[in-house]
Amino acid sequence: MPVLKIKTIAESKQEGRRQKLVILVLSVICLSGFSYVIYDYIQITNRAIMPEAIADVDPFLKQLEAEGLVSSLDVAQARLTVSEQKWRGLSHEEKLGMITQLARYCAEKNNSDEWAITVFGQQTSAKLGELGMMGLIVN
Amino acid sequence: MVVGLAGYGALKVLNTYNQSNDEDLIRQQMNFVMTDAKVYSTKLKTQGGGEGSFTGYKAPRKMLTTERVRLSMSFFGEWIIVQGWGTVTGKNKTTPVYMIGLYSAITDDWQLMIRIN
Numbered sequence: 339m340p341v342l343k344i345k346t347i348a349e350s351k352q353e354g355r356r357q358k359l360v361i362l363v364l365s366v367i368c369l370s371g372f373s374y375v376i377y378d379y380i381q382i383t384n385r386a387i388m389p390e391a392i393a394d395v396d397p398f399l400k401q402l403e404a405e406g407l408v409s410s411l412d413v414a415q416a417r418l419t420v421s422e423q424k425w426r427g428l429s430h431e432e433k434l435g436m437i438t439q440l441a442r443y444c445a446e447k448n449n450s451d452e453w454a455i456t457v458f459g460q461q462t463s464a465k466l467g468e469l470g471m472m473g474l475i476v477n
Numbered sequence: 478m479v480v481g482l483a484g485y486g487a488l489k490v491l492n493t494y495n496q497s498n499d500e501d502l503i504r505q506q507m508n509f510v511m512t513d514a515k516v517y518s519t520k521l522k523t524q525g526g527g528e529g530s531f532t533g534y535k536a537p538r539k540m541l542t543t544e545r546v547r548l549s550m551s552f553f554g555e556w557i558i559v560q561g562w563g564t565v566t567g568k569n570k571t572t573p574v575y576m577i578g579l580y581s582a583i584t585d586d587w588q589l590m591i592r593i594n
Contacts (some may be wrong), residue, residue, distance in 0.1 A: 354499050364479065371482035378489075387569050387594045390547070390562050435593035438560055442549065453551040453558060471554045474579050474589060 357439050388439035395443045409460045416444040422459040425466055433467055433476045443467040492565070499545065499563030499574040500592055505591065506546045507559050507578045510536050514557065518582070531557060531582060555582045567594030 345353070357410040386407070389398050402408040411417070418440055425433070441453035457467035467476045517534045520526020527533055533553045541548045550559040556579060563574035572594060580590040 360584065368478050368482065371485075372478075375482070375485060380564060385569070387572050390575070402515050421575055431591060431593045433590060434589075435575060438558060441558075442551070442560065450552060453554045454553065460569060469558065471556075473581075474558065474577070 368440055386428060386436065388435055392446050397437065411440065411444075413447045415446050416441065416448070416455045418455055418457045419460050420457060420466065422461055422464070422466070425457075425459070430476060434474060437467045437469050437474065437476065483489075487549050491564060495565040496563075496574050499565045500576065502543075502546050503548075503561035503563055503574065504590060505538070506543060506548055507561055507576075507587075509581055510548060510550065510559065511557070511587075513537070513540060515585075556580070557582065566573045567592075569594055 365411060386402065389395060399408060405424070406421055407428075409419040409421060411419075418437075428436070437455055438453070438456060441455035444455055445453045446452065454470045455468070456465060456470065458464065459466050465477060468474075490537045504514055513536060514531055514534050517525075518527040518529060518531050520528070522528045534552065536548070536550060541550075545564045547562045550557060554557075558582070559578040561578070565574055566572065567574040574592065575594040576592045577589065578585070578587055578591075581588045
């Protein structure tokens with residue numbers, strides 16, 4: 339024979355508080371998780387990673403020019419001119435990757451075995467990075 | 478939504494694990510190539526070596542391209558720069574895991590070995 343449990347008002351209030359706490363905790367978890375997903379997405383889309391294949395570098399360079407990061411690339415002189423403001427916005431790793439892969443790109447175009455490139459700022463003409471006799475340097 | 482976030486988290490962990498594996502493979506392959514290059518530099522020119530220099534060294538194709546790693550390299554002065562790509566998509570979710578290594582012939586050690594993507 340089933341036994342009905344009668345809840346007191348105090349028990350009912352306690353149960354209500356427990357449910358509210360569970361909902362609050364779940365909401366905080368969801369909000370934190372959702373914020374992380376958005377943060378992760380922004381991190382992904384903001385990365386400027388050079389493509390592996392040399393043939394894909396040309397369209398990527400055009401994209402970077404359209405975004406205002408790259409002003410010009412003199413392949414014969416292996417001289418890259420960039421917007422200082424946009425360059426500062428890149429991570430250290432992105433800068434290293436861009437310098438190295440563009441040095442390789444210039445070497446292939448110039449039929450040279452030695453990868454070398456120098457990066458200059460458009461406004462100040464300051465040297466912002468280099469791959470050459472001094473090694474791989476990012477300022 | 479909780480299930481969705483849990484699934485996203487699980488995929489993220491799996492992807493990070495795969496990327497880490499690729500990173501290890503690239504590091505290992507870079508070290509293999511540098512060991513081979515050092516053997517070349519210690520040999521006499523008459524034996525097909527560089528006599529103290531890396532100039533003229535050509536890494537065997539099977540070392541530069543393996544099932545999961547692709548390397549490219551260049552020499553200038555004391556420096557040897559190596560780039561390596563894996564097979565798993567990296568942090569940007571579009572291109573493979575990508576690393577750079579910079580080796581100094583003077584200090585006989587990696588001055589830089591860093592994951593870019």
